[in-house]
Amino acid sequence: MDLSLSTRTENGPAGDRTVVVVGGEIDVYTAPKLREQLIDLVSSGQYHLVVDMEGVEFLDSTGLGVLVGGLKRVRAHEGSLRLVCTQERILKIFRITGLTKVFPIHTSVDEAVAATD
Template sequence: MQLKVSYEDGPDGITVVRIEGDGERCVLDAASAPALRSVLLEAIGRGRLLLVVDLGAVDVEKAGLSVLLGGLKRVRRQGGTLALAGTSQRMREILAATRLDQFFGLFDTAANAVVELAADYAETSIEQRRAALADRANHIVPSGGHSYEHVSDHVTVVTVVGELDVYTAPSLRELLVELASHGRVFLVLDMTAVDYLDSTGFGVVVGGLKRVRAYDGGMALVVPQERIAKVFRITGLTKVFPIFDTADPAVECLGREASGVHG
């Protein structure tokens, strides 16, 4: 089924992308998704960084979701955003299951999305958000494939990337030891980008908790992936680690704990 992808640039800096077909409800799949990718890349190339994709006439399969996620990443790196309008119940369930509903703005209609985005970006502009992203990047220190950021006087967020196994876990262990030795003992371990966790990686995480507790510190985990969170539930360690879907509440939790200790 042939899909037609069109767009309309609004005077408020928001571009609405619409997807239509010749049937009652079309599918954005591997065959049709490239047309959407081309339109998104063209819009972003013209500096249109506030995008609303109207999905009211289509169902979305994996390839289509991948294109939408790719567009979201591109605009967010530049201070913009990509919102979805008219998503089906099935699509919302997929987004919720993959935790992507925390990143996409979801709206009933494109008109509602435009109103909300216009108000949001009138309060904090693209330029301000881009500057904030650049400032944050300047404070993130890479270390052995991972990175860390001191987000407050006491709390450090460690971002773990890729597979955490017998080959890669030692670099994380070294980083945790180094941070603890410098008095950074309230750690948020952000495992959002972890693809795989084996027993060695699991042992390093548990060992990190023991190390910071020896200094009266604490550790919280960010684990949005169900398959990895399940490991902590099965082993009963959800009673030991505070576990969150996103970093902000984890930082807030450890911040309260650190304040109590240092107070």
């Protein structure tokens, strides 16, 4: 399955959050689309992102690299990038790579939008 992407804005207690809903497979072939989306959002001044990964069927280290790139971009503007993921097979690669220490990972979009820390 190819990658699907959509974005929407939600109001949180600390301001607007841009929710990026990702579905399908994130690998070396599809990851450039996600990276372009994240670059476009940051270029248009949206520095607080929530990436909803509940519809992601597959993610490898290429996709992780894109998420890390997005994190670096929003941090350059004192922004944030939060992930929403409860799927064990996706969380596993975050644990193997130690990225659970780097990304705030939430169990729902509501929780990620409400986060203020």
